[in-house]
Amino acid sequence: MMNTIFTPPLYIQRYEFVIDFVKKNKPKKVVDLGCNDCTLLRKLKFHKEIELLAGLDIDSAVIRDRMYDLAPIPTDYLQPGDHPLTIELYQGSVTERDPRTKGFDLVTSIELIEHLQLEDVDRFTEVVFGYMAPVAAIISTPNADFNPLLPGLTGFRHYDHKFEWTKAEFQTWALKVCREFGYMVAFTGVGQIPAQEESIGFCSQVGVFQLDRSGGDAPRLQSNVTEEHLPYRLLYNVVYPSLCDSNIFQRTLVNEVLYWAETLKREWLEETRGVGEEESEQTDEEEGCSREGMEREESQTGEEQADRERMEAGGRGFEVENEEVEGEGRTDMRQEEPYREGQSVCVPLVRLCSSPRVQALSGTVQCLKKFLLEDSRVKLTNDGTAVVLADSDDEDLEWDENCDNTGTGQFLVSSVENEDWETELGQ
Ligand SMILES: C[S@@+](CC[C@H](N)C(=O)[O-])C[C@H]1O[C@@H](n2cnc3c(N)ncnc32)[C@H](O)[C@@H]1O
Numbered sequence: 001m002m003n004t005i006f007t008p009p010l011y012i013q014r015y016e017f018v019i020d021f022v023k024k025n026k027p028k029k030v031v032d033l034g035c036n037d038c039t040l041l042r043k044l045k046f047h048k049e050i051e052l053l054a055g056l057d058i059d060s061a062v063i064r065d066r067m068y069d070l071a072p073i074p075t076d077y078l079q080p081g082d083h084p085l086t087i088e089l090y091q092g093s094v095t096e097r098d099p100r101t102k103g104f105d106l107v108t109s110i111e112l113i114e115h116l117q118l119e120d121v122d123r124f125t126e127v128v129f130g131y132m133a134p135v136a137a138i139i140s141t142p143n144a145d146f147n148p149l150l151p152g153l154t155g156f157r158h159y160d161h162k163f164e165w166t167k168a169e170f171q172t173w174a175l176k177v178c179r180e181f182g183y184m185v186a187f188t189g190v191g192q193i194p195a196q197e198e199s200i201g202f203c204s205q206v207g208v209f210q211l212d213r214s215g216g217d218a219p220r221l222q223s224n225v226t227e228e229h230l231p232y233r234l235l236y237n238v239v240y241p242s243l244c245d246s247n248i249f250q251r252t253l254v255n256e257v258l259y260w261a262e263t264l265k266r267e268w269l270e271e272t273r274g275v276g277e278e279e280s281e282q283t284d285e286e287e288g289c290s291r292e293g294m295e296r297e298e299s300q301t302g303e304e305q306a307d308r309e310r311m312e313a314g315g316r317g318f319e320v321e322n323e324e325v326e327g328e329g330r331t332d333m334r335q336e337e338p339y340r341e342g343q344s345v346c347v348p349l350v351r352l353c354s355s356p357r358v359q360a361l362s363g364t365v366q367c368l369k370k371f372l373l374e375d376s377r378v379k380l381t382n383d384g385t386a387v388v389l390a391d392s393d394d395e396d397l398e399w400d401e402n403c404d405n406t407g408t409g410q411f412l413v414s415s416v417e418n419e420d421w422e423t424e425l426g427q
């Protein structure tokens, strides 16, 4: 009923209120008490600053209902985020203390307290503000003063509500919390009817509590439970892949480098083949001379043009002009093109940095070199300035031990890597 008179619906406005707070305050650890089917958690999951997102509800069935919607999706593996994210869902009561809920930056309790008996509200108050002691807490509950404006409402707004507080009652409770536990509170809310009497306030009243650090340490409740006592039951726990994990970082960078190097190689082979055909009537093509062909400015194709545009779009891609690149000191754009060495094609690291993603991951050519030197899946030239690839269009078929002049079998390894991905993604 309530939702029909507000646009967007009242429950959405409550979630948006929390999301706006998160955007402004960037908490790293957030726990939602009375998380129900995790709707708010699903929205918060996209806020990159959050590193630990927890949910608690007394009703395990309602959590289980959609908890797997919080699982990482294939994109999370293919493009891991910069920040770590752990999600934990617990079944338990807000009236009990569990050490896993301590140390949070933000506790949210949206339309929960009115479902508790009043004596349990006292326990909730002690647990949240005395024991969990978050930096901030957002508590929302119906505003009984607003009820006369709700068409057709007799009694409470929901059959399970044990009480509905007026503005004055909510504020009395909140100010007592502040005094006892060392918090400051701001009163606000969501859901207003235009031209309503201002004194009535919002349909859902909200208290935003902030730990008051001005007066030193606030009094904290002594816990009479041992820290080993874990009354909440962990129902679901997932750690998202992130670039903070060095294995994931390395794998992401190598995949990106191999993909981009193969793309550049293929484009370059197509271009040199075109040049080769033009020149074939005049000269016998020798191995190693294709690079000269590429240096012919007039041979620029549409793809090369696109490449150069990509390089420019990469912005920092060619800061390498200021960097010392070991070996030949390549600073000439033309010398950054792939070149042939025996049966291999070498793609300069400088050129690979024209991929904005490779650039963003590695930072500089020197760092890229360092990362790749540590990885057996990538073969570098002796001077470490270029990635060595098999000189063929279909490396899976043709890059066998006979043509692997590097002895690393790098593409066999990298295709195993691809199979790993498929297993991981369940494809
Ligand atoms: C009205 S729903 C609100 C759900 C959600 N916060 C939202 O805004 O959409 C109240 C939730 O609190 C949960 N709940 C009730 N008593 C609880 C308790 N003692 N401890 C933890 N959760 C409780 C209920 O199971 C229910 O999911």
Ligand SMILES: [Mg+2]
Pocket: 111, 112, 114, 115, 158, 161
């Ligand atoms: Mg309610």
